[in-house]
Amino acid sequence: MECSEPFLFKVPCESSIIVLSLDIVRGLFLPSQKIQVLNKCKKLPRGAVWQVRRCLRWIDPNHLEGIQYVELIDKLPNVKEKSPDWYKEVREKERGIYGWYNEQTETDCAGIVLHMPDLCNGIPRFLWWTTVPTLLIAKVLAHEVAHHLQFTRGYIFSRNENFKRDWQEEAAADRYAFELITRMRKNWSYWLGHEAILVTADTYYRLGVNRWKEKNYAKAASYWDKVMRLDSDHTYAAHWYWRALDMLESDQGRSRKPDR
Numbered sequence: 450m451e452c453s454e455p456f457l458f459k460v461p462c463e464s465s466i467i468v469l470s471l472d473i474v475r476g477l478f479l480p481s482q483k484i485q486v487l488n489k490c491k492k493l494p495r496g497a498v499w500q501v502r503r504c505l506r507w508i509d510p511n512h513l514e515g516i517q518y519v520e521l522i523d524k525l526p527n528v529k530e531k532s533p534d535w536y537k538e539v540r541e542k543e544r545g546i547y548g549w550y551n552e553q554t555e556t557d558c559a560g561i562v563l564h565m566p567d568l569c570n571g572i573p574r575f576l577w578w579t580t581v582p583t584l585l586i587a588k589v590l591a592h593e594v595a596h597h598l599q600f601t602r603g604y605i606f607s608r609n610e611n612f613k614r615d616w617q618e619e620a621a622a623d624r625y626a627f628e629l630i631t632r633m634r635k636n637w638s639y640w641l642g643h644e645a646i647l648v649t650a651d652t653y654y655r656l657g658v659n660r661w662k663e664k665n666y667a668k669a670a671s672y673w674d675k676v677m678r679l680d681s682d683h684t685y686a687a688h689w690y691w692r693a694l695d696m697l698e699s700d701q702g703r704s705r706k707p708d709r
């Protein structure tokens with residue numbers, strides 16, 4: 450998850466945010482937390498906005514103070530000269546982007562952007578109304594909320610924190626998300642959702658192995674990519690994903706060689 454810098458999709462502050470949400474997006478109002486969920490996707494899985502709202506209810510309302518919107522996008526903005534360095538780097542390496550945090554500035558509200566294709570790609574359609582997407586979205590959302598805490602109050606967990614390196618803040622944000630997921634899993638339906646994620650990831654992994662044996666490296670890589678989206682700790686999938694891409698590249702290289 451990459452984030453922590455102010456970014457391109459900015460939403461104007463105060464009253465204009467309401468006008469914008471009415472005119473442009475299917476924004477939904479969340480009375481309890483006063484956070485707009487703004488859908489800017491052309492095609493969004495059914496229930497995605499509801500899932501985001503459900504995630505927000507799991508997060509301490511005090512920690513959400515100051516966040517004005519959660520924006521759902523399905524197309525990443527082009528890299529521009531003024532884009533943050535992390536964004537340029539991630540796009541150059543073609544790595545996935547799950548979301549980021551937009552800090553409040555003089556002209557823009559604080560908010561969180563979620564890149565839905567990278568978030569949703571591994572979730573089978575029949576699981577969309579379950580706790581599976583809730584857990585996956587909550588993990589990203591909580592991570593970005595941690596960045597919001599760091600930016601607004603200067604710490605995530607305790608005032609003694611002193612992050613000298615970016616990765617230290619990233620690690621703390623991951624821990625914040627992990628603690629939320631742990632709390633959610635104490636509820637039986639979320640425990641079940643977590644088990645469903647692991648079973649689905651394992652199924653995709655095995656399907657990938659089968660495709661690899663058939664030398665269908667593109668399909669194998671596609672399955673293993675889904676595994677990583679569901680279970681970021683699945684090191685086998687990560688390893689074999691890159692191996693499949695290597696094989697694919699060398700296959701294509703061979704097929705481009707002219708006959709002698």
Ligand SMILES: [Zn+2]
Nearest residue numbers: 450451452619
């Ligand atoms: Zn981050």
